[in-house]
Amino acid sequence: xxxxxxxxxxxxxxxxxxxxxxxxxxxxxxxxxxxxxxxxxxxxxxxxxxxxxxxxxxxxxxxxxxxxxxxxxxxxxxxxxxxxxxxxxxxxxxxxxxxxxxxxxxxxxxxxxxxxxxxxxxxxxxxxxxxxxxxxxxxxxxxxxxxxxxxxxxxxxxxxxxxxxxxxxxxxxxxxxxxxxxxxxxxxxxxxxxxxxxxxxxxxxxxxxxxxxx
Ligand code: B12
Numbered sequence: 001x002x003x004x005x006x007x008x009x010x011x012x013x014x015x016x017x018x019x020x021x022x023x024x025x026x027x028x029x030x031x032x033x034x035x036x037x038x039x040x041x042x043x044x045x046x047x048x049x050x051x052x053x054x055x056x057x058x059x060x061x062x063x064x065x066x067x068x069x070x071x072x073x074x075x076x077x078x079x080x081x082x083x084x085x086x087x088x089x090x091x092x093x094x095x096x097x098x099x100x101x102x103x104x105x106x107x108x109x110x111x112x113x114x115x116x117x118x119x120x121x122x123x124x125x126x127x128x129x130x131x132x133x134x135x136x137x138x139x140x141x142x143x144x145x146x147x148x149x150x151x152x153x154x155x156x157x158x159x160x161x162x163x164x165x166x167x168x169x170x171x172x173x174x175x176x177x178x179x180x181x182x183x184x185x186x187x188x189x190x191x192x193x194x195x196x197x198x199x200x201x202x203x204x205x206x207x208x209x210x211x212x213x214x
Contacts, residue, residue, distance in 0.1 A: 002033045006041045009073060013045035016065030018072040025073035028080070035080040036202055039110055042077075043200075046070050046106070050182075070106055078113040085117030092144035092212040095137040097125035098181070099158035104151035107181055110201040111147060118205050120145075131158070131165040138166070138175055145208055149181035156183045160192040176211040180204060 005027050012020035028038045049066040052058035094115050098108045105127050116122040123141045125133060138146055146166075150156045159179050166172040178196045179189050189197035196207045 002031060002037075005031060005033060006037060009038060010041040010045040013042055013066055013069045013073070014048060016062070016069050018069045021069040021073040022076060025076035029076060035077045035084065036114070038073075038077045039081075039201060042070055042073060043107075043110075047182075067106065074106065074109065078109070081113055081117045085114075085119075090121050091119040091209065093121045093123070093141055094145045094147055094208065095123050095125060095134065095141055095143040096147040096149070097129035097134060097137070098127040098149045098151070099155050099162065100128055100130045101158060102150055102152055102155035102181075103127045104149070104181070107151070107201065108147075108149035111149065111180065111204045114201050114205045115147070115208055118209070120208060131162040134162050135165055135169055135171065138171060143175055144212055146175050146177045147204070147208070148177070148179050150179070150184055151182045153183050156181075156188060159184070159194070163192055163194070178204065178207055178211060 005024060009021060009024035009028065012024055025038065028035060046066050049058060049062055053063055096108060096112050098104055108127070109124070112122045112124045123137060123143070125137050134146065137143065148159050148162060150159055163172065163177060166175070176195045178198070179194045180198055184197060186197050195211055198204045198207045
């Protein structure tokens with residue numbers, strides 16, 4: 001039964017059916033299906049659309065349609081993740097954002113939600129965040145962790161720029177830096193001197209815990 005619900009949720013995103021995606025997301029909550037499993041199938045669905053786009057079989061309106069369906073379902077699932085994981089004690093403070101030039105928000109928001117559900121205080125700066133704004137955010141919230149997301153090869157170098165700016169401000173050693181997003185690899189993360197990389201939101205949650213324990 002839970003497999004059927006998850007398959008229908010995935011299908012709704014692939015078919016750009018926002019109403020369907022929202023109602024299958026509600027069914028996930030109603031049937032008490034693990035909400036992180038729902039995030040996983042939604043991610044698979046939207047990546048499938050992205051792959052079609054990169055092969056030239058699908059076009060921008062297809063990306064927009066799938067993103068809309070995804071955006072109709074994610075708040076419902078994210079609310080459930082927060083409810084299930086609600087805790088009082090803070091594990092640390094995170095500043096998160098998608099880098100300058102990049103407006104992709106879905107993966108970054110998933111990471112923010114899971115970190116929050118796991119007990120971190122999360123300050124989500126949003127999308128299209130400049131190096132200067134990241135630095136301001138880290139100072140303002142006295143962050144333990146900086147989390148940056150980049151979905152495009154053209155915006156990945158912004159992560160290096162942020163780290164260089166932190167060095168200039170003598171803040172680099174005051175904060176642990178984790179990076180991710182579709183355009184990032186372990187090799188790239190190492191090359192810019194990040195403290196950690198993970199390819200999934202669930203992995204990001206485990207990584208954040210490891211980083212604050214160090
Ligand atoms: C949806 C989508 C859009 C939507 C975004 C809607 C929104 N509100 O976010 C819209 C339609 C607006 C869009 C626009 C564009 N897009 Co787009 N988009 C996508 C698509 C299909 C899915 C992205 C997504 O949401 N994935 C699902 C999430 C859950 O995955 P994720 O973000 O990778 O996050 C996961 C992990 O990476 C990780 N993670 C994420 N962040 C972080 C951070 C940390 C710290 C850690 C540890 C982990 C982590 O956890 C998440 C969950 O597991 C991708 C294809 C793809 N394969 O990703 C293309 C894609 C990213 N887009 C692409 C392009 C080219 C564009 C446009 C330039 C298109 C255009 N011609 O206008 C514009 C960019 C505008 C801009 N300046 O940013 C290209 C980028 C190519 C490249 N190599 O650079 C891609 C790869 C498509 C492709 N195959 O060509 N896009």
